[in-house]
Amino acid sequence: MPVTDITTDAEALTMTVTADAAAPVDRLWRAFTEPRQLERFWGPPGWPADFTAFDFAVGGYAQYAMTSPKGERSRGSWEFLSIDDGRSFEVIDRFVDADGAPMDGFPQMRMTFAFASTDAGSRLTNTTYFSTADALEEVVAMGAIDGSRMALAQLDAVLQDLRDYAQGEGTRTELLDDTHVRITRLIEGSRELVWRAHHDSELLKRWLRGPEGWVMTVAEPALAEGDAYRYAWEQEGAPETAFGFEGEALLVEAPRRAVTTEKMTGMDGPSTINDLQLYEEDGATLITILIEYPDKETRDMILATGMTDGMETSYARLEETVLAPA
Structure with a gap:
């Protein structure tokens, strides 16, 4: 799935990822809302995600961990704020510890995932909203731009049947x-x-x-x-x-x-x-x-x-x- 644009806006305190897929919008939606599919691409190569919980409902939570080849783990959680079935959902994204508790000193972000049909298939627009400019800079410095591009590059294998x-x-x-x-x-x-x-x-x-x-x-x-x-x-x-x-x-x-x-x-x-x-x-x-x-x-x-x-x-x-x- 080619990422066509990644933009950061220091005034609006946002990072927006746009990517296009040669697949119907309902297929793209399922890739992001079914945990066994989502975990195949959510982490960048070498850091695959493992979703241990996924309560896809307003007020529900998803829990995941990404594990490096050397066993280092980066854990996160989503709190689902809104769901417009087949079109969009919104979450609070947090860094969490092994017990699922938010980690002190790490930013939490609001993220929206919007899905739309195109002439060639479908488009994802993923916008992350930060509370401060420092939080935006911190996440970018952690490799969010390259990580997003490399993670979504794995999606083509998910959107097609494996054979x-x-x-x-x-x-x-x-x-x-x-x-x-x-x-x-x-x-x-x-x-x-x-x-x-x-x-x-x-x-x-x-x-x-x-x-x-x-x-x-x-x-x-x-x-x-x-x-x-x-x-x-x-x-x-x-x-x-x-x-x-x-x-x-x-x-x-x-x-x-x-x-x-x-x-x-x-x-x-x-x-x-x-x-x-x-x-x-x-x-x-x-x-x-x-x-x-x-x-x-x-x-x-x-x-x-x-x-x-x-x-x-x-x-x-x-x-x-x-x-x-x-």
Whole structure:
């Protein structure tokens, strides 16, 4: 969903986000008012939202937490002030602590979400009203503009049926910025089975073998936060070709998310952070991996190795072997 404009107005004390979607207005409305859909894009990449409460009624509350790859959490709540079904709703947005209480020293904002039909589909206008200029400056300094743009860029995957969005597309790699890459692949299989295929040693050796003629010799996955993992491969009959990767689990939320560090075994230097997320719809699972590189040069060097093609070979094997109907 392309963001067409983000404007701050220091006199009116507002920030307004405008975005257009190639979907009917009622579909856009549902994306913002059904929590399982909203949490797929409300947080920017790397900070997915988890809505633990969503009482969509005047006077009701929504509670959510956004969790970083390293386990840091930013919590918020909405108090619904007004609802014009299918057209708009208004909330008070607050930063809250782990108990849901408003946090001292953080601004609270009034937000309106307005939805309208366009010739090409629909439009969202999201306006945030601040009580002071300092509050507006504080939220902007926290990254609200880039965060809003990156969060809403994820909405296209929500507005389409999952198979319409990703089936037949293979493994896709998107450059988000100089150090972040997003990889997606639709897998025909349940989220539980895809999760198990990523965390069971014997299953890993069946599909994560690399190119034809290679075997996975070591498959020691990390099953809990703090666990170390180790993977290794070699060409059949050629142990001198052996190489591997290792790291540790920073976050494990089975069967939906696992965040790990990764570096080549025996190599010095910084690790990447790999954020694996799984979303299931109608028996198909979308794999999303957000990779954080230490710098642009490392990102470009690794992508140039043919990483995307190699991942596609493995994912196709996952469907053909581990997840194929008996």
